[in-house]
Amino acid sequence: MKRKHRRLLVVAVSLGLLGAAAGLILNAVEDSLVFFYTPTDLAERATPPENRFRLGGLVEEGSVRTEGATTHFVVTDLNQAVPASYTGVLPDLFREGQGVVAEGTLGPDGRFTAREVLAKHDETYMPKEVADALRESGQWRDGDAAR
Amino acid sequence: MIAEIGQYVLIAAFVIAAVQSVVPLWGAARGDIGLMAVGGRAAIAQAAALLIAFAALTHGFVTSDFSLAVVFQNSHSLKPMLYKVSGVWGNHEGSMLLWVLVLALFSAAVAIFGRNLPPTLKARVLAIQAMIGVAFLAFIIFTSNPFARLSPAPPDGTGLNPLLQDPGLAFHPPLLYLGYVGFSMAFSFAIAALIEGRVDAAWGRWVRPWTLAAWTFLTGGIALGSWWAYYELGWGGWWFWDPVENASFIPWLFGTALLHSSIVVEKRDALKSWTILLAILTFSMSLLGTFLVRSGILTSVHAFATDPERGVFILAILAVAIGGALTLFAVRAPGMKGGGLFAPASREGALVANNMLLTVAAATVLLGTLYPLILEALSGGQTRVSVGPPFFNATFGPIMVPLVLLVAVGPLLAWKRGNLGAAAHKLIPAAIAAVATIVATFLAVPDGPALAPFAMGLAAWLGVGTLAEWSSRIRLFSSPPADALRRLSGLPRAASGMTLAHLGLAVMIVGITGSSAWRAELVTTLVPGETAEGAGYAVTLQAVTEGRGPNYSFERGTLLIPEDGAPVTTLITERRFFPVANQTTTEAGIHTTLLADLYGVIGERGRTPETANAWTVRFFVNPLVPWIWMGALLMSLGGLLSLSDRRHRVGAPRRAAGAATHTAPAAAE
Numbered sequence: 001m002k003r004k005h006r007r008l009l010v011v012a013v014s015l016g017l018l019g020a021a022a023g024l025i026l027n028a029v030e031d032s033l034v035f036f037y038t039p040t041d042l043a044e045r046a047t048p049p050e051n052r053f054r055l056g057g058l059v060e061e062g063s064v065r066t067e068g069a070t071t072h073f074v075v076t077d078l079n080q081a082v083p084a085s086y087t088g089v090l091p092d093l094f095r096e097g098q099g100v101v102a103e104g105t106l107g108p109d110g111r112f113t114a115r116e117v118l119a120k121h122d123e124t125y126m127p128k129e130v131a132d133a134l135r136e137s138g139q140w141r142d143g144d145a146a147r
Numbered sequence: 148m149i150a151e152i153g154q155y156v157l158i159a160a161f162v163i164a165a166v167q168s169v170v171p172l173w174g175a176a177r178g179d180i181g182l183m184a185v186g187g188r189a190a191i192a193q194a195a196a197l198l199i200a201f202a203a204l205t206h207g208f209v210t211s212d213f214s215l216a217v218v219f220q221n222s223h224s225l226k227p228m229l230y231k232v233s234g235v236w237g238n239h240e241g242s243m244l245l246w247v248l249v250l251a252l253f254s255a256a257v258a259i260f261g262r263n264l265p266p267t268l269k270a271r272v273l274a275i276q277a278m279i280g281v282a283f284l285a286f287i288i289f290t291s292n293p294f295a296r297l298s299p300a301p302p303d304g305t306g307l308n309p310l311l312q313d314p315g316l317a318f319h320p321p322l323l324y325l326g327y328v329g330f331s332m333a334f335s336f337a338i339a340a341l342i343e344g345r346v347d348a349a350w351g352r353w354v355r356p357w358t359l360a361a362w363t364f365l366t367g368g369i370a371l372g373s374w375w376a377y378y379e380l381g382w383g384g385w386w387f388w389d390p391v392e393n394a395s396f397i398p399w400l401f402g403t404a405l406l407h408s409s410i411v412v413e414k415r416d417a418l419k420s421w422t423i424l425l426a427i428l429t430f431s432m433s434l435l436g437t438f439l440v441r442s443g444i445l446t447s448v449h450a451f452a453t454d455p456e457r458g459v460f461i462l463a464i465l466a467v468a469i470g471g472a473l474t475l476f477a478v479r480a481p482g483m484k485g486g487g488l489f490a491p492a493s494r495e496g497a498l499v500a501n502n503m504l505l506t507v508a509a510a511t512v513l514l515g516t517l518y519p520l521i522l523e524a525l526s527g528g529q530t531r532v533s534v535g536p537p538f539f540n541a542t543f544g545p546i547m548v549p550l551v552l553l554v555a556v557g558p559l560l561a562w563k564r565g566n567l568g569a570a571a572h573k574l575i576p577a578a579i580a581a582v583a584t585i586v587a588t589f590l591a592v593p594d595g596p597a598l599a600p601f602a603m604g605l606a607a608w609l610g611v612g613t614l615a616e617w618s619s620r621i622r623l624f625s626s627p628p629a630d631a632l633r634r635l636s637g638l639p640r641a642a643s644g645m646t647l648a649h650l651g652l653a654v655m656i657v658g659i660t661g662s663s664a665w666r667a668e669l670v671t672t673l674v675p676g677e678t679a680e681g682a683g684y685a686v687t688l689q690a691v692t693e694g695r696g697p698n699y700s701f702e703r704g705t706l707l708i709p710e711d712g713a714p715v716t717t718l719i720t721e722r723r724f725f726p727v728a729n730q731t732t733t734e735a736g737i738h739t740t741l742l743a744d745l746y747g748v749i750g751e752r753g754r755t756p757e758t759a760n761a762w763t764v765r766f767f768v769n770p771l772v773p774w775i776w777m778g779a780l781l782m783s784l785g786g787l788l789s790l791s792d793r794r795h796r797v798g799a800p801r802r803a804a805g806a807a808t809h810t811a812p813a814a815a816e
Contacts, residue, residue, distance in 0.1 A: 009491060014503055021507045024542045025514060032537035033518075035530070054533060066753055069670045069763050088670045089381065089750035089765040092722075092731040103535075 034103060039080035048106050055082060055112055056101045064096055075100060075112070084112035091117055150215055153203025154294040157244075160196035160251070161284040163189050167254075167277035171270035175342075183266050186273035187258035193280065194255035197248045201235070204244060204293050208235050214300035217241060217293050223306040223727050225698040233317035234307045239441065239457075240293035242320055246437070247283045249321075249328040250276065253357075257332070264353060271339035272332075279331055282464045290457050306727035309699070315375035319368060323395060326365025327433040330402055332357035333409075334430035337423045338472060341479040346419040351412030354426070356790060358409055362402045363786030369395050370779030381733035381748040383767040385662070385775060388539040393516040394436030400509035401429040404502045411498050415562060417489065418499070420480040425502070427472045432509070434465045439516070493565040497557030504550040511542040551605050551656065554649055555612025559619075573619055577612035581605070592665060599664035602656060610653035617646045644789025648782045655778025661743075661771025669766040672753065682768050684708050684745070689717075691749065691762060699723040704749035704762060706736060718747040744769040 036054045037045075055075055063074035070087045073096075084102060094100060094117060102114035167189035174182025207215045208231050211224045221238040222231055230237075236245045254276040261269050287293070310316075336354045340346045372395070377385040386392060405425040411418045442458025489495040515534045522530055555577055559570040584607035588600035618624060620642065621634040669681030673688035680686070687707040694701055706718040718736030725732070738745040750763030 006488065006491070010499065013500070017503050017507050021511055021542065021546060024545055025511055025538075028538045028541035029518075029534075032535060032541065034533045034535055036532060066751075066758060066763075069672050089733075089748060089763050092381075092733055 036101075038077045039075060039082045040077055042082060042106070043080040048110075050105075052103060052105055052115070054101055054103045054118075055084065055114075056099070057082075059094065059096050059098055059100050061096050073100075075102065082106075082110070082112050084114055086114040086117050149203050149206050150212065150294045150296070153200045153207075154292075156196040156203070157200045157284070157288060157294065160193050160200065160247075161281065161288060163193045163196060164251075164277045164280040164284055167193060168274050168281050170274075172274040175267040175270040175274075178267075180266060183270035186270045186277075189277070190251070190254040190258040190273050193277070194248075194251040197244075197251045201244055201248050204241060205232060205235050208232065211304065212300075213302070213304050214296050214298070215293075216295045216297050219297055219301050219304045221307050222304040223698065224303055225727070226307060226312070227697050229314065229317060230307055230312045233311070236320045237307050237311045237316075240287070240291045242324075243283065243287050243291055243441075244293050245321065246324055246328060247280055247287065249324045250280050250283065250331055253329060253332055254280070261353075268336075268339050268343060268350075268353075271342050272335045275335035275338045276331060279335075279468070282467070286457075286460050286464065290460055304727075306698075306725065309723065309725040309728050309730050309732045310379060312725075313375060313379050315371055315379070319371045319375060322364050322371060323368030326361050326363075326368050326402075327395070327398060327436065329357065329361025329364055330398060330405075330426075330430045330433050332361065333402075333405060333426040334472070337426035338475065340423060341475045344479060344482060346412065346423060346483055348413055348416045351409050351414075351416075351422070354422075355406075355409045355413055358402065358406050358426075359786055359790050362399070362406050363783050363790065365395070365399050365402060366779060366786060367783045369399060370776060370783070373779075374776055377772070378735045378737060379732070381735050381765075383666070383668070383735075383746050383748075383765070383769060385772065388515075388536045390516050391440050393512050394439045397509050397513050397516070398429055398432040398436055400505050400512065401425060401432050404505040404509070405429050407498050407501050407505075411495050415489070415495055417495060418502075420476075420483045421502070423480065423483075424476060425506075427469075427476060428506075431465070431469045431472070432513070434461070434468055438462055438465055489562070490564045492560060492567045494557065494560045494562045496565070497553060497560055500553055501550065501557065504546055504553070508543055508546040508550070511546065512539065515539055515542065548605065551609050551652070554652065555609050555616075558613070558616045558645065558649070573615050574612055576615055577608045580611040581608035583607070596664045599660055602660040602664070606653045606656040606660065609656065610650060613646055613649040613653065639794065640792035641789045641794065644785040644787075644792070646785070647788060648785030651778045651781025651783075651785060653778070654774050654781060658771045658774030658776075658778055661774065662769050665770045667768040669764075671764055672758065672761045673764050674761045679764070682766060684710075684766070684768070686747070686764065686766050688749075688762065688764055696723065698727065699725045702749065702752075702762075704736075704747075704764070706747045706749075706764070706766070708738075708745055708747075708766075716745060718745060720748045722749060722751075739773050741773060742770065744772045 031051075034052055034054055035049065036056060037049065039055070039057055042048065042055075057075040057077040060074040060076045060081060063072075065072050069089075070085055071090055072083065072085045075082050075084050084104075086102065086104075101118040102112065103116045103118070104112055104114035106112050167186055170189070171183050171186030174180070174185065204215075204217070206212075207218050208222050209228070211218065211222060211231070213219045213222075217238055217240045218234075221241075222234045226234070234241075236242045254273055257264075257269065257272055257276070261272075264272075333354055336350065336357070340350055369392075372392070373385045376387070377383075405422065408418050408422045408425055412422045438458060438461040441461055515538050518534050519532050522532055555574060556570055559573055560566075581604040585600045585604035588603045592599070621631045621638060623631045626634075667682035669679065669684075669686060671679040671681070671686075673679055673686075675688050675690050678685055678687040685708070689705040689707050691702055691704045694703060701721045701723045704720045704722075706720065708716040708718065710716060716738045718738055720736035721734040723732045723734065724730075733748050733750075736747045744767075746767040746769050748765050750765060753759050753761045
């Protein structure tokens with residue numbers, strides 16, 4: 001096999017592979033992108049999102065109550081609030097007044113059912129999206145986070 | 148006082164690195180042996196200075212010197228000694244110091260063990276290493292000084308993040324950095340070769356052991372981190388396709404490709420410019436990973452408090468390193484002539500295919516990791532998204548299938564022109580094993596995901612195929628046993644290493660498939676003494692007791708799980724409360740058998756009066772999870788075994804014809 005042919009083969013196979021990968025990616029992106037909304041974003045939307053999304057904000061003080069293995073709580077950005085629930089063991093850093101990012105779906109009754117609650121490893125940490133969202137709603141002063 | 152010594156030697160290391168990055172290069176350009184020799188001495192001095200700096204910081208942690216800001220923020224006098232020591236790198240400043248220390252140790256290793264390298268190549272490699280060192284030392288000194296003092300000194304520290312107070316995580320960062328930063332060697336060799344304008348088989352032989360060592364460490368580091376996440380986070384999962392995990396996985400994928408392509412350079416003098424490019428990309432991905440982790444720019448489940456301004460500094464280093472290296476590559480690479488023609492069905496051909504698949508896979512992971520950043524930048528911060536496991540499972544998984552099929556075939560093909568028919572003949576047992584496994588798995592677990600039996604078949608194909616190659620190499624079945632044994636002892640360790648690593652991959656696929664396909668879960672609340680049924684088991688919360696550890700208090704839950712015909716399995720799980728950090732962590736109770744992990748955690752106590760005596764209990768059956776760690780262990784052992792092959796250390800250090808300028812003054816032979 002001549003050098004030129006070999007190179008052609010390599011190029012053809014690479015292009016084929018890249019094409020296949022691009023196909024896989026486009027196909028996957030369509031239904032696996034998870035958008036991030038704050039309670040204010042949700043209130044401003046004309047139609048509620050149908051797919052899974054991430055809801056971020058603070059766990060409202062005094063809103064947490066448990067019912068069997070299910071925990072009900074309210075996510076707020078101090079502007080708007082969304083009632084939410086989660087069944088399972090919550091991450092150790094889930095606490096009232098702390099930032100939270102939950103992934104799940106919004107029911108027709110406006111209640112958010114979380115499938116997953118993201119845990120942060122550090123209690124001084126504020127999820128970046130939550131900090132941004134609070135900053136937008138004017139409820140965040142830089143320097144609020146301990147670090 | 149000791150901290151001031153640390154501060155002083157840190158600045159000294161910066162100055163030494165600056166000298167080391169200029170003088171040897173200049174010496175190499177002028178052919179001045181004396182100037183080139185500065186590189187080696189500077190490298191050893193720099194490593195010594197950083198060792199002292201690191202020791203000084205360790206001293207600060209061990210003696211709980213809270214006048215140091217880092218110690219105050221990350222340590223506490225009541226903390227056990229192991230975590231005082233691991234606290235040194237359990238924070239931003241200390242971990243960056245460890246980063247440059249590892250970098251300097253690798254440079255010093257070149258200075259000490261690289262006696263048989265041509266002096267110009269050695270000088271240039273050391274200079275490039277020093278340039279990286281200068282950049283990161285400047286980063287440490289100007290943005291994250293570990294020796295910053297607090298005045299007045301606080302009486303006690305705020306404690307290390309309790310999640311990090313764990314033996315698994317104490318050793319995870321050093322291993323990970325040995326891998327991450329180890330790839331700087333391949334990078335420096337690549338840049339040095341571009342400056343010299345020559346890449347040959349000898350170059351391949353020099354680069355390979357460094358790449359192999361880095362790869363082995365990185366494999367161990369990632370596995371250890373994953374294991375930690377599994378038992379410490381209490382989520383029952385071991386890999387989340389999280390940005391911080393991907394940041395270590397992308398360099399691993401590129402490094403794996405580099406490991407294989409450097410074999411082709413060494414044995415066949417082909418694929419040179421591609422290997423150079425891979426070396427640059429691999430280390431660039433390590434830098435990118437450092438940036439992603441340290442800047443906190445992506446929301447990660449593993450994120451720690453970070454400072455975005457530091458990210459800009461690393462981003463600048465990243466831009467200069469990648470931009471500079473790729474520019475040099477663009478200028479110099481076209482002049483490199485590849486040797487060694489080969490047919491598509493040959494060992495080279497298989498390795499080229501391996502490289503294509505691995506880089507495409509790495510690119511998809513990279514795209515998925517950076518996509519949220521790109522989209523947020525394009526939309527002006529309005530659209531915030533995250534890319535989760537479904538994306539990676541749908542893209543990465545399918546690319547791995549042809550790769551795994553190929554891994555069994557490649558080693559059976561000869562260099563230059565392989566015989567596909569003969570290879571196919573040797574793979575008949577593998578094909579039979581694969582089909583048998585698919586059928587058996589389908590019969591055993593008929594209601595699981597449809598793809599799982601095929602994944603198990605893939606693992607059987609790879610495992611049996613690898614063993615078939617190994618047995619044909621030592622003629623296990625075609626010669627008397629004594630003969631085969633003699634061949635076995637004569638087998639090059641690099642070959643045995645490959646066999647082990649490929650077997651490790653097969654074992655790991657079994658674990659990954661089992662744990663993702665057939666996991667069962669039970670979530671409930673139980674009062675002590677109560678029993679719940681689910682996930683195929685009856686789980687009894689026997690008791691919850693309270694107690695105190697060295698620097699925490701705990702609630703210890705005892706779960707009883709009776710199995711048919713076996714003694715009752717007891718899972719001990721703890722919720723630990725660390726008053727200093729005001730934080731709770733979970734210790735999972737895990738009962739491991741070869742077939743499955745029984746995994747239980749207790750959650751919070753109920754909040755209302757009626758439920759005050761009940762705990763949330765989460766119980767998982769994680770099938771085959773131990774196989775993941777066994778697979779990773781086999782891969783690392785394979786790397787170590789191959790590394791111990793003496794052919795990597797001696798032989799072929801001298802360059803082939805035309806190397807008249809390379810009469811090394813201190814050649815090993």
